[in-house]
Amino acid sequence: MSMNYNPSSLSGKTILITGASSGIGKATAIECAKCGAKTVLVGRNKEKLDITSEIIKSIGVSESLTFYGDMCHSDFIDTIISEIRNIEVNGMVLCAGQTLILPAAFTSVDRIMEMMDVNFISNANLLQKSLKSKILKKGSSIVGVTSVLGIDGFMNGNTAYGVSKAAFESYLKYCALEFSSKNIRFNSVHPGSVDTPMLDMSSVTKEQLESEINKIPLKRMADPSEIAKPICFLLSDASSFITGSSLIIDGGQHLKF
Numbered sequence: 001m002s003m004n005y006n007p008s009s010l011s012g013k014t015i016l017i018t019g020a021s022s023g024i025g026k027a028t029a030i031e032c033a034k035c036g037a038k039t040v041l042v043g044r045n046k047e048k049l050d051i052t053s054e055i056i057k058s059i060g061v062s063e064s065l066t067f068y069g070d071m072c073h074s075d076f077i078d079t080i081i082s083e084i085r086n087i088e089v090n091g092m093v094l095c096a097g098q099t100l101i102l103p104a105a106f107t108s109v110d111r112i113m114e115m116m117d118v119n120f121i122s123n124a125n126l127l128q129k130s131l132k133s134k135i136l137k138k139g140s141s142i143v144g145v146t147s148v149l150g151i152d153g154f155m156n157g158n159t160a161y162g163v164s165k166a167a168f169e170s171y172l173k174y175c176a177l178e179f180s181s182k183n184i185r186f187n188s189v190h191p192g193s194v195d196t197p198m199l200d201m202s203s204v205t206k207e208q209l210e211s212e213i214n215k216i217p218l219k220r221m222a223d224p225s226e227i228a229k230p231i232c233f234l235l236s237d238a239s240s241f242i243t244g245s246s247l248i249i250d251g252g253q254h255l256k257f
Contacts, residue, residue, distance in 0.1 A: 192250025
């Protein structure tokens, strides 16, 4: 057997990653490049997205294609579709999102819809238009980044966030069923506590964070790269018989609730 054998290689594939300017999206874009993929990066923050692109360039992969904008704006998604129409996209990582920690009694319908727009509708809109435009070819793999909070309601104050992630999870499963005949796979990953900038922007106190970490059997938060590596597996041909699945990546946190 060749010493270069790597069933999880992404060589020859083009992967589009949303939310690629920071956190899990950034880590996934970098990991995809390390696995040999060309990348299409989507993010709101131009300065941060350019940093991701420069890191990928330093790895030795050809320069990334980048799109700066808010995915909640349908016109921006139309621009992406128009620009990549002639590119064979072999995979997508739908990672764009934000968090909201607020008790249910104080979470208005407007705040719920805000979470739905960012965490579900924006990603679904890009995916739907990509499928309709046939940008995603047979054999493509789509990975949605949801959350353990979308399947287990074990943390107070996450009603809107959890509901939006649960909707995204359900959407991906229906897509997995509908597009199985075209050999287009849809899976999701459910991270637990991850050390990302999104955590810094939340209203969680240091004491609350320490309490949550103590509930994790592995006694620490995940590094974003520890979410990115399983995502790359799901994008690769090594997972060719996996679709409609949900992979929990939370250090065993869900076992204690």
